[in-house]
Amino acid sequence: MTPFRRLLVLAVAVLLLGGLGTALVLRAAARADRPRTGGPAVTAGDVSLSWQGGLAFLNGAPGPHRGALASVPARTPQAGRTASGLTCRRFFAAAGTGVCLRSTPGALAQDNQAVILDAGLRTLRSFPLAGTPSRARVSPSGRFAAWTVFVSGESYGSAFFSTRTAILDTRTWRLEPTLEDFAVVMDGKAHRSADANFWGVTFARDDDTFYATLATGGQTYLVRGSVSGRSVTTLARNVECPSLSPDETRIAYKKRVQPGASLWREHVLDLGTLREHPLAEKRSVDDQATWLDDRTLAYALPVEGAVDSTDLWTVPADGTGTPRLLMPFASSPARLG
Numbered sequence: 034m035t036p037f038r039r040l041l042v043l044a045v046a047v048l049l050l051g052g053l054g055t056a057l058v059l060r061a062a063a064r065a066d067r068p069r070t071g072g073p074a075v076t077a078g079d080v081s082l083s084w085q086g087g088l089a090f091l092n093g094a095p096g097p098h099r100g101a102l103a104s105v106p107a108r109t110p111q112a113g114r115t116a117s118g119l120t121c122r123r124f125f126a127a128a129g130t131g132v133c134l135r136s137t138p139g140a141l142a143q144d145n146q147a148v149i150l151d152a153g154l155r156t157l158r159s160f161p162l163a164g165t166p167s168r169a170r171v172s173p174s175g176r177f178a179a180w181t182v183f184v185s186g187e188s189y190g191s192a193f194f195s196t197r198t199a200i201l202d203t204r205t206w207r208l209e210p211t212l213e214d215f216a217v218v219m220d221g222k223a224h225r226s227a228d229a230n231f232w233g234v235t236f237a238r239d240d241d242t243f244y245a246t247l248a249t250g251g252q253t254y255l256v257r258g259s260v261s262g263r264s265v266t267t268l269a270r271n272v273e274c275p276s277l278s279p280d281e282t283r284i285a286y287k288k289r290v291q292p293g294a295s296l297w298r299e300h301v302l303d304l305g306t307l308r309e310h311p312l313a314e315k316r317s318v319d320d321q322a323t324w325l326d327d328r329t330l331a332y333a334l335p336v337e338g339a340v341d342s343t344d345l346w347t348v349p350a351d352g353t354g355t356p357r358l359l360m361p362f363a364s365s366p367a368r369l370g
Contacts, residue, residue, distance in 0.1 A: 072096070073361060074113040080104045083129045083152040085370035088325075091124050092116055093342050093362035102133070102154070107325070107368060110345075110360050119154050122166040124365040126150075128175030130203060131367075134166035134182075147180050149203055158206060163197045168274065168321050169365070172236035172243075176204055177260065179234035179243070189232075189273065189319065190295025198231040198245065200260060209260070212245065216264040219254070224267075226250065231265075233274035233321050237281055244275045244284060255284065255302070269307055273297065274321035276330075278350070285312075285322045285330050285350065295319065299332065301350050314348045314356045323366050324350070333364045 075098045082089065088110055092103040098116035102124055105112050121133035129152035136145045145162035147169075164182035171178050178201045186194025200209045209215075212231040217224040230248040237243065241261050247254045255272035258265035276285045282304055287297035288311075297319060299312040312330070320343075322332040330350050333343035345359040345366055359366075 073111070075103065075116050076113065077118070078115040080115055080117040080119075080154060081152055082126045082131050082150065082154070082369060087369035089124070089126055089131075089367045089369055090345065090360065090363045091121055091365045093336075093364060095362070102131075103363075104369070105360075117154055119150075121148075121365070123169040123180070124367065125169045125171050125178075126367040126369065127171040127173050130171050130175030130178070132169045132171055132178040132180060134162065134169050134180055136162075136166050145182070147178070147199075147201075149178060149201070157203070160199075160201070160208065167196065168198075168233050170234050170236060170321075171367075172240060173238045174240055176240050177202060177236055177243075179236070181232040181234070188295065194230075196230045196232045198234060200234065200243070202260075209263070212258070212265070214263070215258065217247065217249075217256070218264065218266040220267065224249075231256075233276075235275050235277040235284075235321075237277060244277055246273045246275060253289070255286070268304075269302060269309075272302065276322045276324060278324050279327050283350070285324065287318055287320070287322075299330070299348070301330075301352070310352045312348050312350070312352055313354050314346070316356075323368070325366070325368055331359055331366050336362065 072094050086107050087104050088107040089104045092098050092101050100120040101116040102119045103114045103116040105114055122136040123134040131150035133148045146159045148159045149157045162182050164184040167183055168181040181196050181198040184195040184197050198212045213229050226249045228249055232246050234243050234245045243258045245256055247256045253273050254267040255269045256265035256267050271288050272286045274287050284302045288300045290296050290298045296317045299314050299318050300309045302309045318332050320332045322330045325331050329347050331345055331347050336342040336344055343364045344361045345363045346356050347359045348356045
């Protein structure tokens with residue numbers, strides 16, 4: 034075969050393989066956008082963050098509204114879903130203020146954004162993200178928003194990962210771009226470390242106190258912080274992704290149950306006694322749980338056999354009962370009103 038013929042055959046092969054690859058990608062995308070028989074009913078409509086008795090979340094059901102912020106009545110979470118035109122990777126809302134973390138697949142990190150929303154989902158401000166969205170929270174009053182991104186690594190189970198956590202005052206628009214600038218008090222002494230990582234902020238009602246995870250020296254800690262004081266103090270070890278209860282007496286969190294492995298068990302810590310108890314959920318939960326009320330927690334678990342999809346589950350916060358499915362194909366829940 035002449036060199037020319039060899040080049041011609043190679044060019045044809047490349048074109049055929051390229052066409053096949055494109056067809057497979059388009060076919061997969063079409064399947065992801067096609068509503069699944071027997072799945073939740075999802076229709077386009079208006080979503081308000083001021084809806085008393087509503088539950089907002091990110092819809093993960095296959096179809097044209099996949100990834101959209103949606104809502105259902107909190108009392109009937111299996112009801113038909115109303116989907117907005119807003120899509121997010123992570124979301125949270127409180128008191129009519131929302132934070133939507135956006136991420137464009139394949140885009141540069143600086144194209145990712147944290148978008149602050151009013152009750153009607155209108156954009157108030159947007160801020161560039163330093164990495165891939167991971168966690169988002171809003172204070173009970175709606176004044177403060179916080180978000181965590183992965184600057185490197187793709188999960189908290191990765192051997193090497195780095196996070197960045199920011200806190201924003203939505204009244205003054207003052208941004209604390211990283212909690213790594215805050216002073217750290219550990220065991221009663223000032224602590225300085227170049228390997229500090231923070232993630233998973235949760236706010237108290239006083240618009241100053243917050244809790245978060247600090248990782249340093251191969252350990253994770255629950256810290257209590259002050260926004261105005263720009264400082265944090267360690268409280269307990271092996272606490273990740275804390276979530277403060279509505280009555281502010283307990284912290285729900287994921288506890289690593291096997292050193293060096295991505296296996297966590299959901300626990301609740303009493304802030305008065307620092308005593309903990311495991312929840313009835315025995316599967317590994319890699320999420321920042323949400324309190325639906327003072328007795329019930331919601332969290333996401335991967336959908337078996339599905340890529341990048343989760344279901345929302347609930348479990349009693351006192352360690353009794355059994356887990357139950359709250360909503361299929363959903364994530365980032367926020368109780369409204």
